[in-house]
Amino acid sequence: QKEVEQNSGPLSVPEGAIASLNCTYSDRGSQSFFWYRQYSGKSPELIMFIYSNGDKEDGRFTAQLNKASQYVSLLIRDSQPSDSATYLCAVMNTGFQKLVFGTGTRLLVSP
Amino acid sequence: DTGVSQNPRHKITKRGQNVTFRCDPISEHNRLYWYRQTLGQGPEFLTYFQNEAQLEKSRLLSDRFSAERPKGSFSTLEIQRTEQGDSAMYLCASSLQQGAGYTFGSGTRLTVV
Numbered sequence: 090q091k092e093v094e095q096n097s098g099p100l101s102v103p104e105g106a107i108a109s110l111n112c113t114y115s116d117r118g119s120q121s122f123f124w125y126r127q128y129s130g131k132s133p134e135l136i137m138f139i140y141s142n143g144d145k146e147d148g149r150f151t152a153q154l155n156k157a158s159q160y161v162s163l164l165i166r167d168s169q170p171s172d173s174a175t176y177l178c179a180v181m182n183t184g185f186q187k188l189v190f191g192t193g194t195r196l197l198v199s200p
Numbered sequence: 201d202t203g204v205s206q207n208p209r210h211k212i213t214k215r216g217q218n219v220t221f222r223c224d225p226i227s228e229h230n231r232l233y234w235y236r237q238t239l240g241q242g243p244e245f246l247t248y249f250q251n252e253a254q255l256e257k258s259r260l261l262s263d264r265f266s267a268e269r270p271k272g273s274f275s276t277l278e279i280q281r282t283e284q285g286d287s288a289m290y291l292c293a294s295s296l297q298q299g300a301g302y303t304f305g306s307g308t309r310l311t312v313v
Binding site: 093097120121123131132133134135138177179181186187188189190191192193 | 233235241242244248256289298305306307
């Protein structure tokens with residue numbers, strides 16, 4: 090079992106729709122969870138982080154965390170073509186030493 | 201200093217040659233990380249430093265790889281006797297404190313021919 094699992098996609102949504110990206114993790118002791126966006130050929134860019142169970146909203150982005158189910162998600166409302174990228178879920182391992190990344194989900198938003 | 205700087209951006213080398221990459225973190229960040237990313241994969245952890253101390257190395261980091269962070273400022277990652285399998289994007293990141301998210305540099309893309 091991989092430490093952080095994501096569906097590689099691509100996830101295709103029309104412009105204006107809600108994109109839902111999901112991630113599961115295996116380390117039950119993980120405390121911090123991050124979403125990075127990565128455009129093709131570029132480096133990852135931090136867009137959201139969440140530490141507590143529940144929802145955290147920032148603009149069009151909402152991160153959701155369920156530690157009991159070891160599940161993290163990212164919702165993107167009013168999706169735009171510029172949101173087309175790979176979204177990486179990252180989990181801070183027990184002991185807060187380093188981030189472990191999933192393989193990423195490729196999102197395609199069509200005009 | 202507005203971000204993490206990595207040099208060079210691209211490196212093409214022949215198999216068997218040595219290469220060295222440099223990373224300059226955000227100045228007030230005391231934690232520095234090296235990751236490697238291949239096409240279609242997420243970044244894979246290689247090693248990290250807190251100040252000048254190298255605290256953890258991945259099993260991915262064979263004896264051909266070495267990293268340093270003298271004086272707790274910039275860091276270098278050296279690969280000796282490069283192999284084609286070393287071709288990847290090498291990412292450097294820094295963070296202000298334990299548990300915080302990282303800021304990544306632009307990466308160094310290595311191609312071994």
